[in-house]
Amino acid sequence: MNDELFTKLEIPAGKVIAECPCCSSDGELYQFQKDKDGPASKVVMCANGTAFGPQIGVANEGCPLYMPGDDHYRATIREAIAYWNDYSKELQAIRRKNSWARHSALRAQEGGAA
Ligand SMILES: [Zn+2]
Known part of the structure; x- marks a missing residue:
């Protein structure tokens, strides 16, 4: 990340950051300041900032989560990591549920009545 408003932080001991729910890259912890001497917030972002496909x-x-939405920005490290981890867990659950439903529908089409 080349923007000096973002400072990469070490992950605190004992804390685990979930993988990115979009692309499975690592999540990275940053401090963000809109102004150099202004208030700082914390955010976990996907490590994958490399253009792919039609980009x-x-x-x-x-990855869309390389620069995640405003709601990922939190007052504390603990809150930023908790938000990312909950977001990751829930989005992966949605993916699994929808993927299972899609494959089940395809199997029903291919195999006829079970
Ligand atoms: Zn990602």
């Missing part, structure tokens, strides 16, 4: 690598490249 042209000018802006918003990489």
Whole structure:
């Protein structure tokens, strides 16, 4: 990340950051300051900022969670990690549920009545 408003932080001992629920890259912890001497918030972001597929690598490249939405920005490290981990767990559960439903529907189409 080349923006000096973001400072990468060490993950505190005993804390685990879940994998990115979109692309399975690592989640990384940052401090964010809009102004150099202004208030700081904490955020966990996906480590994957590399353009892929049709992305042209000018802006918003990489995983959608490389620059996650405003609600990921939290007052404390503990809150930022908890938000990311809950978000990751729930999004992965939604993916599994929808994937299972889609495959079940396909199997029903292919195999006829079970
Ligand atoms: Zn990702």
